[in-house]
Amino acid sequence: MQKTNKLFKLKIERPRNIKNDILSGLTVALALVPEAVAFSFVAKIDPVIGLYAAFMMGLITAIFGGRPGMISGATGAVAVIFAPLMLGLYGDGLTTDEATGYLFAAVLLMGVIQMLFGVFKLGKFIRLVPHPVMLGFVNGLAIIIFKSQFEMFYVGHGEEAHLLEHGPLLIMCGMIALTMTISFFLPRLTKAVPATLVAIVSVTVISLILKKLDIHESRNVLDFVQGMDPTKETIAAGFPTFGIPNVPFTWTNIKMILPYSALAAAVGLIESLMTLTLVDEITETRGRGNKECIGQGLANLVNGFFGGMGGCAMIGQSMINIRGGGRGRLSGISAALFLLAILLFAAPLVEIIPLAALVGVMFMVVIGTFEWSSFRVLGSIPKMDAFIIILVSVVTVMHDLAIAVLVGIIVSALGFAWQHGKKIHAQIEKAENGAKVYKLESALFFGSAQSFKDLFDPLNDPQDVVIDF
Numbered sequence: 001m002q003k004t005n006k007l008f009k010l011k012i013e014r015p016r017n018i019k020n021d022i023l024s025g026l027t028v029a030l031a032l033v034p035e036a037v038a039f040s041f042v043a044k045i046d047p048v049i050g051l052y053a054a055f056m057m058g059l060i061t062a063i064f065g066g067r068p069g070m071i072s073g074a075t076g077a078v079a080v081i082f083a084p085l086m087l088g089l090y091g092d093g094l095t096t097d098e099a100t101g102y103l104f105a106a107v108l109l110m111g112v113i114q115m116l117f118g119v120f121k122l123g124k125f126i127r128l129v130p131h132p133v134m135l136g137f138v139n140g141l142a143i144i145i146f147k148s149q150f151e152m153f154y155v156g157h158g159e160e161a162h163l164l165e166h167g168p169l170l171i172m173c174g175m176i177a178l179t180m181t182i183s184f185f186l187p188r189l190t191k192a193v194p195a196t197l198v199a200i201v202s203v204t205v206i207s208l209i210l211k212k213l214d215i216h217e218s219r220n221v222l223d224f225v226q227g228m229d230p231t232k233e234t235i236a237a238g239f240p241t242f243g244i245p246n247v248p249f250t251w252t253n254i255k256m257i258l259p260y261s262a263l264a265a266a267v268g269l270i271e272s273l274m275t276l277t278l279v280d281e282i283t284e285t286r287g288r289g290n291k292e293c294i295g296q297g298l299a300n301l302v303n304g305f306f307g308g309m310g311g312c313a314m315i316g317q318s319m320i321n322i323r324g325g326g327r328g329r330l331s332g333i334s335a336a337l338f339l340l341a342i343l344l345f346a347a348p349l350v351e352i353i354p355l356a357a358l359v360g361v362m363f364m365v366v367i368g369t370f371e372w373s374s375f376r377v378l379g380s381i382p383k384m385d386a387f388i389i390i391l392v393s394v395v396t397v398m399h400d401l402a403i404a405v406l407v408g409i410i411v412s413a414l415g416f417a418w419q420h421g422k423k424i425h426a427q428i429e430k431a432e433n434g435a436k437v438y439k440l441e442s443a444l445f446f447g448s449a450q451s452f453k454d455l456f457d458p459l460n461d462p463q464d465v466v467i468d469f
Contacts, residue, residue, distance in 0.1 A: 017325075020194075024324030025334030027197040027361075028071055028317050032058070032339055033235065033350055034358055035316075036074045037225050038151075043079040043309055044086040045100060047225060048237045048343075050074040053308030055339045056240065057299045061313070062332025065295030066123075066288030067276045069327045071317040071335060072299065076148070077271055077401055078311050081264045082106065085257065100307075101246035102257060108245060108304025109254075109261035114269055114297030123289030126273040132385040133408035135371050136392025137274050138315075140404060142370035143397050145316050149362050152355045155219070156227060164219075171216050172356045175203050179360025194324035196361050203357040221358075222351035236347035239340075240306040265297075267402045268312030272296050274405070275313040282322055319365045384415040417445055424448040426455050435464035444469070 032054045040050030054073035061072040082103060089099035117123060129137075153169065154161040164172060182199035207218040225232050247253055276287045292313075300310045321331050342350050378386045388408055395404035420443050427439040438455060442448070456465075 018330060020325030021328050021331035022334045023194045023197055024321050024326030025331045025336075026338050027194050027200070027324050028321050028326070028331070028335040029338035029342060030197075030200055030350060030353060031317055031320055031358060031361055032071075032073050032335065033342065034221055034224055034355070035076075035314075037221075037235070038148075039074045039076050039079040040309065042076060043082045043103075044090070045103065045309055046096075047232065047235065049100065049307060049309050050079075051235065051237065051339070051343055052240045052306065053303055053311050055336050055343070056303050056306060056308050057311040058332055058336035058339065060299035060302055061292075061295045062329050062336060063295075064291075064298055065332075066291030066293075067279055067313075068287075068329045069283065069318070069321060069331055070272075070276060070279050070287070070292075070313055071321050071332055072272070072296065072311060072313045073317060074309055074311040075268075075271070075314055076144075077267050078264050079309065080400065081260055081267060082309065085260045098246065102253070103309065104245040104304045104307060105247045105249070105253070106257040106261045106264070106304075107300050107308065107310035109257060110265045110268070110310055111297045111300030111302075111304060113262060113265040114300060115294050116297075117265070117269060118290045118293030118295075118297060121290045123269070123273060123291075123293045126277060126289055129274070129277075129405060129409060130388070130412040132381075132388040133392050133405060133412060134274065134277065135374050136389045136408055137396060137401065137405060138278060138369060138371050139374060139389070140393040140396025141315050141401070142366045143393065145362060145369065146366045147397075149359045152219075152224070152359050168216065168219075171210075172218065172354075172359075175207070175218065175354060175356035176360040176363065178206070179203050179357050180364055183361065183364045191325070196320060196324055196364070199360065200353060200357045203360070204353050207354040207356075208352070218354040218356060220351060220355060221353050224355055225351075234347050235343065235351060237343045239344070240308065242305055243307065245304060263402070264310065265300075267400065268296060268300070268310070269293055270405055271315070271401050272313035274401075275315045275318055278315065279318055279322065283327065315369060316362060316365045319369050320361065323364070323368060382419075384412075384419070388412055388415070417443075418447050420445070424451045424455065431464075431466065433464065434462055435466050436462050437466040437468055439468040 033051070036050040036054040037047040040047040043050070057072040057074065061070070065072070085106060086099055086103060089102055153164055153172065155164060156162060163169065179199040182202060183195045186195035186198055210216040210218065222235070225235055272292055273289055276289060276292055280286050296312060303310045321335070374389055378389070388411055391411060392404045392408040395407050423442060424444070425441045427441070429437040429439065431437050
């Protein structure tokens with residue numbers, strides 16, 4: 001399975017330097033905006049809450065986390081968990097402000113749980129995740145990222161959404177192809193600037209020219225935001241402000257939010273630690289899992305007090321950062337600060353970025369994330385490993401990351417036990433008193449029961465038989 005690591009190198013052997021970190025951080029910040037907005041609507045909250053979460057998660061984990069170069073922010077995995085909580089609160093007649101108060105309390109509790117994981121050094125258990133599970137996780141996430149881009153081809157939201165008309169759809173596909181072409185070929189010519197940033201700027205300029213000539217008006221980030229919430233006139237916002245969640249901290253309320261907080265903490269840590277391991281393989285360095293748990297927990301704790309929806313590590317943005325040459329903590333810090341600057345000062349510039357450019361960048365992330373070598377090795381690895389890769393990929397897409405990893409670990413453990421327990425051997429000797437001695441080797445396991453019985457020759461064995469365990 002060592003051959004699979006070659007795929008991850010992707011010609012990204014760039015030296016860590018300040019310029020690469022800052023420019024890569026800018027690219028990541030541009031890609032964070034539409035995803036944070038989209039995940040906010042998944043969680044049934046104001047987009048600004050998701051953008052605040054992306055800023056705070058990115059900044060704090062970059063400073064205090066255990067993996068330089070890894071990007072954290074508002075994620076779909078966490079948004080999906082908190083969505084039922086918000087729907088239930090709205091169903092109980094709570095106002096938006098009251099419901100978001102419970103959300104912030106749940107995020108705060110999520111952060112406490114994650115910090116306890118780090119304090120008690122439980123992050124090391126990520127080592128128990130077998131390599132086939134890791135491959136399935138990576139492939140499943142790549143498919144999820146790919147599928148998540150389909151909504152960019154639709155106008156409207158919910159049941160009213162419909163596919164773009166033929167002409168605009170073809171132009172959008174052409175812009176996506178151009179973005180991917182620049183991202184792929186520019187690094188072969190120069191590595192002075194991140195290819196993804198050049199691609200975004202180039203496609204944005206082309207879209208403005210087409211609009212100026214009245215040829216075509218591309219859908220941009222602001223169109224996407226307004227398609228979800230017509231009342232939003234801009235993505236601009238002010239600084240996040242400190243506040244204690246407006247929730248009575250009674251035992252009843254704690255019991256209500258605790259299941260959501262615990263599940264979000266578990267899913268967030270699993271995705272973060274799996275992403276950490278993946279970045280370790282790509283950069284051939286080693287992050288610190290327990291420190292990352294503390295960093296993630298601290299970031300979510302701050303989110304709870306400053307009005308963010310919480311989050312975890314983001315494999316897509318982490319891949320954008322790594323591909324752009326971001327290696328140090330400065331890349332994550334600069335991404336967060338650029339995102340804050342966008343919210344405060346540069347929202348109009350980001351709002352005109354065509355969705356096609358961001359879709360093209362994410363498609364390149366999918367290509368770089370998916371373990372294509374897993375197809376090549378499926379025929380040469382044990383059938384159980386091949387089954388686990390496919391199983392985890394499917395469960396990740398159909399359900400969620402936490403369930404997929406849990407299923408993969410259980411199936412891997414059972415497969416390992418079966419393979420090592422179904423065969424049992426024995427050295428056969430004769431004792432001085434004439435007894436026959438069977439010295440058993442290998443593991444004793446319920447799967448080895450038949451092999452255990454097949455060792456004996458009851459018709460020819462003497463009266464005294466010794467089984468040496």
